[in-house]
Amino acid sequence: MREIKGIHHITAIAGPAQENLDFYAGVLGLRLVKRSVNQDDPGTYHLFYADAEGHPGTDLTFFPWAQMAPSREGYGLGSEVSLAVPPGSLAFWSARLERYGVKLGATEVRFGQNALPVIDPHGLKLALVESEDSLGRLFTPWEGSPITVGQQIRGLESARMVERDLVVTTSFLSSALGFIHVGSENGWHRFGVAGGKSGAYVDLRETPTARRGAWGTGSIHHIAWRVDDEVHQLEVRTRVTEEGARPTPVIDRFWFKSVYFLEPGGVLFELATDGPGFAVDEDRAHLGESLVLPPWLESNRATIETKLPPLAMPNADR
Ligand code: ZN
DSSP: OOOOOSEEEEEEEESOHHHHHIIIIIISOOEEEEEEEETTEEEEEEEEEESTTOOTTSEEEEEEOTTSOBOBOOBSEEEEEEEEEOTTOHHHHHHHHHHTTOEEOOOEEETTEEEEEEEOTTSOEEEEEEOOOOSSSOOOOOTTOSSOGGGSOOEEEEEEEEESSHHHHHHHIIIIIOOEEEEEETTEEEEESTTSOTTSEEEEEEOTTSOBOBOOBTSEEEEEEEESSHHHHHHHHHHHHHTTOOOOOOEEOSSEEEEEEEOTTSOEEEEEEEEEOGGGSSOGGGTTSSBOOOGGGGGGHHHHHHHSOOOOOOOOOO
């Protein structure tokens, strides 16, 4: 069986769009590679941040729903996004984030790696993790970033998930998606694919007494896994069905094809194809500069644009 290849992207819920852009592009130095709308709620932006080219595995995306209540922590949700940074760069990051008044935790060691817990402006838990460059993920530095190339975020390291019943989810991860147990430490259980390196593992914790978590600003909305192409996607979709989940049909997200399903513990997953990618409808040099709509929404562009708040790119402050 062909396992999935690792994390494709993670989507989270943010507050006001400008604050989200200021933090992820202006402070963390990611490239805004696509400025679009939520295809199910086109009055809301969908903002995509990644490396210079938007490679699969580097992409963190947001629905800025300014009116939404904060999320409720609990089981059945992703609880933290970790981002890979170069070894030795955490002192730089910690000083930079402090300068911007960002909420930071104390640096910790997780499975042998240095990790800096960070809270984004709308309550999303992040961690910057010093990580060797991944073999499985391409990375192109972003020259327009306020961060020098040697310290730029390399992509998605991992995610944490909280579950009421660990085994129900880990059995599914193994049988449907090809994960294996990599290790356990301090109550966290690491499961990986393709060797379980950077971008190819998740950490799970069981909290049987907690409440069910609920989406809101600051929560992870879904975790998307990489599949090579549409054939691979259908193979995995079939296996997901055989293991008891109920996947959607294939949905054309234009930059990739998507299938969604809930894992048995309640976290929303997606299978996303590696291609065609973000350059399918914009020049590589100008990704993210203007509002891009999928073809079926183009006829409503004027109405959609009046509903979206204006966005200004932050200054590249080194
Ligand atoms: Zn997605």
